[in-house]
Amino acid sequence: MIKLVVTDLDGTFLNNQGSFNNELFNEVHEEMQKKGITFVACTGKQCERVEKLFGNHGKGIWILGDSAARIKKDGKVVKEFSIDRTLVLRAIEEIQGFDPQMTIIVCASDAAYVHSSISDDMYNVVKGSYEQVIKVDSFSEIESDFIKITVFDTEGRSTMLRKHVEQTLNGQIYIVDSEARWLDITALHTHKGETVKKLQDMLGVTAEETMSFGDGENDVELMTIAKYSFAVSNACENTKKAASFITKSNEENGVLITIQKMMDLQ
Known part of the structure; x- marks a missing residue:
């Protein structure tokens, strides 16, 4: 059973205009919350930029921002990984x-x-x-x-x-x-894969209960921490090779549609 969904933003969750389908997200996220599934935005963007991006739609989501060097939830910094x-x-x-x-x-x-x-x-x-x-x-x-x-x-x-x-x-x-x-x-050792592992430990979630999405070279690690790993169809070749599945592109709401289908299956 899926308990954790982790997605990259640019080129994966966000379309080429840097936005997302708010109505579809609200519908999917509401269903996720009912089923006890946690949504995680894992991105190179600054956490505060992600908060602004989601606005009122972002309540309850976890943000692994600044290339997963910071963890925030509902406006509070949970953890940071500084560099010398x-x-x-x-x-x-x-x-x-x-x-x-x-x-x-x-x-x-x-x-x-x-x-x-x-x-x-x-x-x-x-x-x-x-x-x-x-x-x-x-x-x-x-x-x-x-x-x-x-x-x-x-x-x-x-x-x-x-x-x-x-x-x-x-x-x-x-x-x-x-x-x-x-x-x-x-x-050293601070990247999307390692930070997601730390969050999995915090939430008591296993890789078998995790679904991940990505498109870029820095998303390869995201494909290794989830049993259900998806590369969007516009992803780079290395991420596609590392993923278990390929889904629709960022322009086709691939992430949200896949989450929806997976929830229907369980």
Whole structure:
């Protein structure tokens, strides 16, 4: 019996306009609550951005945000997984050495930080995933605990950048090029799969009672923590290979329709 549903957001639960079918979600989520099934949004987006995205529809859902480095529920931080300050500053040096024009987003426990020189266009890109954004002249000014680093590269060189950073910090951090233009760095062993395992332990739910959905490279781990793992049809090949099943695309409400069908079966 399914007790936990975990889904990535961008490219999986959300359509290509970054939204979702509110009416269908309300219908499915209400039925999930009646059956005692917990809904989890697991995403690179900032938790507060996810809260705004769901608005009044988000009551009772768990958010594993900031690339699963933070756990929130109903506005309260349940757990955070910080990354060593020295490693963060060293990683920033390596990124800037690769290309100083890349957009670096340093996520801390209180906000996401960007350099004050960021262009308006890039700032708007950042605001698409981060609700609370602060500009600083230097990332060393940040006093809050570091949670993760995200890099956005308009030229799509995230794989090259990952290999560059790994030459110095491999084995000390978790780094993934989730898409061609996006790269995430978190504390070692902090990623979607491990954080979901921690939530499963907290809720007393097993992998056999879990259903998961994803599309990107950073969702491969989500396919390993659930017996019922689904890649949406628009997913990357590695995620499709790791998944037990393929479902409809993010443009076809694949996640919600699949949850609905699975609930009907049980």
